[in-house]
Amino acid sequence: METTVVDEGLTKIDACHKAQETTIIGKRRPKIDAWPKAKGTTIYADDFTMPGMLHAKVLRSKYPAAMILAIDTGKAEALPGVHAVLTCKDVPNNNLRAKFGQSTDVGSNFEGLYRVLAESKVRFMGEAVALVAAESLKIAEEALDLIKVDYEPLPGVFDPIEALKPGAYRVGESESNVVSRFKVRKGDVEAGFAAADVIVENTYRVPFGDHAYLEPESGVAWVDEDEVINIRVSTQVIEHFRTVAEVVGLPQNRIRVIGTWLGGGFGGKEDITVESFLALLTLKTGRPVKLTYTREESLLAHGKRHPYIMKYKTGATRDGRLVALEAELISDAGAYTYLTPWILLYSTVNAAGPYNIPNVKVDTVSALTNNPFTSANRGFGAVQPNVAYESQIDELARVLGMGPLTIRQKNCLRQGDSLATNFKFDRYVAVAEAAEKAWQALGPVPESQDKNIRIGHGLAVGMMSYGRLTFLHDSSRCFIKLELDGSVVVRCGVQDLGGGQASTLCEIVSEELGIPLEKIKIYIADTALTPLAGTTTATRMLYMSGNATLKTARELKQRLLTKAEAMLGARAADLQIANECIVNPVDPEQQITLKEAIDACATDGIELFYEGQFNAPFTEVPTSEIISGPTFADFTFGCHAVEVAVDVDTGAVDVRKLIACFDVGKAINVLNVEGQLEGGAIYNMGYALTEDLIVEKGYLKTPSFSEYLIATSVDVPDVETIMIESGAGLGPYGAKGVGEPADNSIAPAILNAICDAVGVRITTMPATPERVFWAMQEQQQKSRQ
Amino acid sequence: MSSFAYAVPGTKDEALALLNELGSGARIVAGCTNVLPDIRAKKIAACTLVDISKLAELKGIDVRGDRVIIGSLTTINELLHSDLVASHGQVLWQVGRRFADPLTRNRATIGGNLANASPAGDGVVPLLALEAKVIVASLAAEREIPVAEFLTGPGRSALQPNELIVGVSFTKTTAMRSVFIKFGMRKSMAISLASIGLMVGLDGDRVEQVRIALGALAPTAIRARQTEDYLTGKPLAPEVVTRAQEIIRTEAKPISDVRASREYRVHLAGVLLKRALEAALA
Numbered sequence A: 001m002e003t004t005v006v007d008e009g010l011t012k013i014d015a016c017h018k019a020q021e022t023t024i025i026g027k028r029r030p031k032i033d034a035w036p037k038a039k040g041t042t043i044y045a046d047d048f049t050m051p052g053m054l055h056a057k058v059l060r061s062k063y064p065a066a067m068i069l070a071i072d073t074g075k076a077e078a079l080p081g082v083h084a085v086l087t088c089k090d091v092p093n094n095n096l097r098a099k100f101g102q103s104t105d106v107g108s109n110f111e112g113l114y115r116v117l118a119e120s121k122v123r124f125m126g127e128a129v130a131l132v133a134a135e136s137l138k139i140a141e142e143a144l145d146l147i148k149v150d151y152e153p154l155p156g157v158f159d160p161i162e163a164l165k166p167g168a169y170r171v172g173e174s175e176s177n178v179v180s181r182f183k184v185r186k187g188d189v190e191a192g193f194a195a196a197d198v199i200v201e202n203t204y205r206v207p208f209g210d211h212a213y214l215e216p217e218s219g220v221a222w223v224d225e226d227e228v229i230n231i232r233v234s235t236q237v238i239e240h241f242r243t244v245a246e247v248v249g250l251p252q253n254r255i256r257v258i259g260t261w262l263g264g265g266f267g268g269k270e271d272i273t274v275e276s277f278l279a280l281l282t283l284k285t286g287r288p289v290k291l292t293y294t295r296e297e298s299l300l301a302h303g304k305r306h307p308y309i310m311k312y313k314t315g316a317t318r319d320g321r322l323v324a325l326e327a328e329l330i331s332d333a334g335a336y337t338y339l340t341p342w343i344l345l346y347s348t349v350n351a352a353g354p355y356n357i358p359n360v361k362v363d364t365v366s367a368l369t370n371n372p373f374t375s376a377n378r379g380f381g382a383v384q385p386n387v388a389y390e391s392q393i394d395e396l397a398r399v400l401g402m403g404p405l406t407i408r409q410k411n412c413l414r415q416g417d418s419l420a421t422n423f424k425f426d427r428y429v430a431v432a433e434a435a436e437k438a439w440q441a442l443g444p445v446p447e448s449q450d451k452n453i454r455i456g457h458g459l460a461v462g463m464m465s466y467g468r469l470t471f472l473h474d475s476s477r478c479f480i481k482l483e484l485d486g487s488v489v490v491r492c493g494v495q496d497l498g499g500g501q502a503s504t505l506c507e508i509v510s511e512e513l514g515i516p517l518e519k520i521k522i523y524i525a526d527t528a529l530t531p532l533a534g535t536t537t538a539t540r541m542l543y544m545s546g547n548a549t550l551k552t553a554r555e556l557k558q559r560l561l562t563k564a565e566a567m568l569g570a571r572a573a574d575l576q577i578a579n580e581c582i583v584n585p586v587d588p589e590q591q592i593t594l595k596e597a598i599d600a601c602a603t604d605g606i607e608l609f610y611e612g613q614f615n616a617p618f619t620e621v622p623t624s625e626i627i628s629g630p631t632f633a634d635f636t637f638g639c640h641a642v643e644v645a646v647d648v649d650t651g652a653v654d655v656r657k658l659i660a661c662f663d664v665g666k667a668i669n670v671l672n673v674e675g676q677l678e679g680g681a682i683y684n685m686g687y688a689l690t691e692d693l694i695v696e697k698g699y700l701k702t703p704s705f706s707e708y709l710i711a712t713s714v715d716v717p718d719v720e721t722i723m724i725e726s727g728a729g730l731g732p733y734g735a736k737g738v739g740e741p742a743d744n745s746i747a748p749a750i751l752n753a754i755c756d757a758v759g760v761r762i763t764t765m766p767a768t769p770e771r772v773f774w775a776m777q778e779q780q781q782k783s784r785q
Numbered sequence B: 001m002s003s004f005a006y007a008v009p010g011t012k013d014e015a016l017a018l019l020n021e022l023g024s025g026a027r028i029v030a031g032c033t034n035v036l037p038d039i040r041a042k043k044i045a046a047c048t049l050v051d052i053s054k055l056a057e058l059k060g061i062d063v064r065g066d067r068v069i070i071g072s073l074t075t076i077n078e079l080l081h082s083d084l085v086a087s088h089g090q091v092l093w094q095v096g097r098r099f100a101d102p103l104t105r106n107r108a109t110i111g112g113n114l115a116n117a118s119p120a121g122d123g124v125v126p127l128l129a130l131e132a133k134v135i136v137a138s139l140a141a142e143r144e145i146p147v148a149e150f151l152t153g154p155g156r157s158a159l160q161p162n163e164l165i166v167g168v169s170f171t172k173t174t175a176m177r178s179v180f181i182k183f184g185m186r187k188s189m190a191i192s193l194a195s196i197g198l199m200v201g202l203d204g205d206r207v208e209q210v211r212i213a214l215g216a217l218a219p220t221a222i223r224a225r226q227t228e229d230y231l232t233g234k235p236l237a238p239e240v241v242t243r244a245q246e247i248i249r250t251e252a253k254p255i256s257d258v259r260a261s262r263e264y265r266v267h268l269a270g271v272l273l274k275r276a277l278e279a280a281l282a
Ligand SMILES: Cc1cc2nc3c(=O)[nH]c(=O)nc-3n(C[C@H](O)[C@H](O)[C@H](O)COP(=O)(O)OP(=O)(O)OC[C@H]3O[C@@H](n4cnc5c(N)ncnc54)[C@H](O)[C@@H]3O)c2cc1C
Pocket: B027, B028, B029, B030, B031, B032, B033, B034, B035, B036, B037, B052, B072, B073, B098, B099, B100, B101, B104, B107, B108, B109, B110, B111, B112, B113, B114, B115, B116, B120, B121, B122, B123, B159, B163, B164, B165, B166, B189, B190, B191
């Protein structure tokens, strides 16, 4: 596979930029959307209403596996106030080979069935069976009760290992239960283990995870005066408009998706949620329609983080050198494919971690089951193997009597090293530096003040790509226009999840054009009006749209400087643009206002707008199960170090100190990056300790937030963030992506700290008090024998 | 969502008349922190919601003679800020900070906690330890029911459809030390996996009298009578505490559910007892 290097120009400009002082970039400032959110004036998807708007509800399957024998909608349709009741037969294209928001053709291995409404065979509890639109929510809910569905329950299969066995229940109609398989092969593991002095073997189990965003799925759709279907929706991917067009059988230019400011996404709004339902209902009724999921519905109906079963065998020599790693990962894809193949590929590439290991054998497989479908969740397949490989290396350190920092420093990747997939890092690799800084910041283990409490320290490092898989041929666009009064309009199809996606672009424009943030107006997330910028997923927005924005701003800057050159009789290269002026710093006499330059450009017919595109490096679509060569553009490296207090009588774990250290490349906005690092750590602290979406035989046993437990403010310690700014990133100004990597490595750091405190290795997450307690009991029994 | 009628009686008698008329077609609503989630979860079907939250007669905390009387509409937050409760019903007062979160504490009432009769209800456990009586009124009469008799099963109580909880009362208890401990899956907003309300009168380290109430460890909140009997008259020596833990573990009859197993809850009963006794001694 060949990698093409793109935008040499950008790197060159970067080099000269480094010499200059920045005015906006690298500072601490509130995001442009911070005040409206603090004041409560931000309008979210569910806040919109329209005249004549109907309310929609979704009828969902009561069974995880069943045949639908008949659906009788007669009574529901007859209910006064009901305007539409739709089932699969009302959907023009109910079954799509979906590329899940991807515009390039990546072949059948990375596609899957997207089914709008259940058809003959129900695959999971909560699957959408019918849609209702009515005058009020209450009527819509009543109508749901009046729809009669005859089910014939089927046995189903609920365990991916069972699902992979020959003769297992088939989740789908014809396709096999195997979604994908990948492999990594490096060296000879047999020989590697033969040369090992110690070998650690464990099987790890990680649970389903919900995103638990504040804002559930929501949208309003209407048909406008030009017969375009407009869908205003909380989404990470406005480009699902293409899928919606296919579903309703209209040309793509007749569907307009307008993204709202999100109340959180975390990957849960990467797949289509309410869009197709809304389009079908507004087309059918001719009325605006709103659909907002309840919390319970959200827990039931959107994709979850994949549970994995991970068998790991890791060998090292007496002096702590890793010599072999063998891993078998099985992921539960749930009832439909969605992003499973991509996520499994991430896991495959990440399976051995950021370590130099001469012999590696990784086999991964994902299977369909009649469980809730699983898809993107912050960390996207990097997080699960991280739990395993960071637990393994800690166990090795324990057996070898070595410190957790030492063993990592001994084995971790450095610049010039390669992954087991043969991807070479020619840029700075911060694993060792991050681990050292975080571990030092944690300090010595304090003496416990309570006889029931044992204190422990834990360390875990991690790596995760930013930017999408390179074979997806990713690109992003941004349009900037200078107004005659010196203000700026930015248009970029970025979806803002609350991670500062829009704000960061404004900060880049402000920096480059010397125009204050107050004079910059950004329009985002509108498929009809903003240049498409791709998905806000894969930790790609700053990298991709940041670069597109930087490129665009610099083109306009060049035009202004060229004009100023003529006006001032100075060389453009000597001029600087700052504080709405163009000035020669050596000769401040040579100065004009930005407005004067803009006026002059306007007079001379020089275009004061530009739309730039940034392309990520492109590689070929993998055709073999064996993954080799570059699959990502670059990685972000980081580390978590934690102090826990474990109650020896109850097994309760309290995280008392939490340090997050990441190489962020360059912090565009320091406050915002700190926010991401803090949020990421807390996000998966819950994954480690309390969040467990329990599904028994396909039935959800944690249907609300009183069973699915996310941390409250009093459960959360202060997060100390340490930033390394290596400038080694591929993003603007050398930035790397941090959104997703930030939640990696916290879970194993906590597990390792528990082990340090009470000597038990928790291999099944979450580490609930009960699990920790029984593990301690078992340990005591063993040591008595 | 089912259809609900809504009635707001202006006086206690009006409320009782309504309950009398509607029978099981009525549903009393106080702070609504149980009722609303139950409606959402379709556990409560069409009925008339009788909103008693405006009834002044059910509010307030009083002392009459040696008894403390707490109106059923008293919120958890009001309990937490009551000096009377702090000094005469310490064990109940201690629940305040461990109950839900500040927002919910402002709405949740003690009457609602009793009527809800959850085995994990945090309000009922200290009331059991306080040997409180539930004051219940109907159009015809007012009666007092000891909490232990009031709670008849998970979600079930001795309350009749035509009755209203007016309040609870208990005897002032300044002489005994009180401890309430709740163990949940997080530090706030947690449903108790196990809880204990302990009141103990000590002479040095010798137990003169003791009352132990347990939450989430049986179909209702219960008194651990055998453990109490065993402890009475004994010094709180380590071996006594260990034996008491063994006894209380046989008294606990919890269930397994999605939050925790039966065995773990039984274990917790012993841990909470030990910690409560230690705290009382400290
Ligand atoms: C977020 C949240 C957190 C919670 N945390 C806790 C917790 O930590 N500990 C805990 O114990 N509980 C907790 N609960 C449950 C609930 O708050 C308590 O049970 C509360 O005391 C109920 O009081 P209420 O006034 O809101 O009752 P309502 O919801 O108004 O009523 C509850 C029941 O009692 C009946 N009722 C109410 N008042 C009377 C009366 N005067 N006479 C007769 N019947 C009556 C109602 O008909 C209904 O059946 C929590 C609830 C929520 C939503």
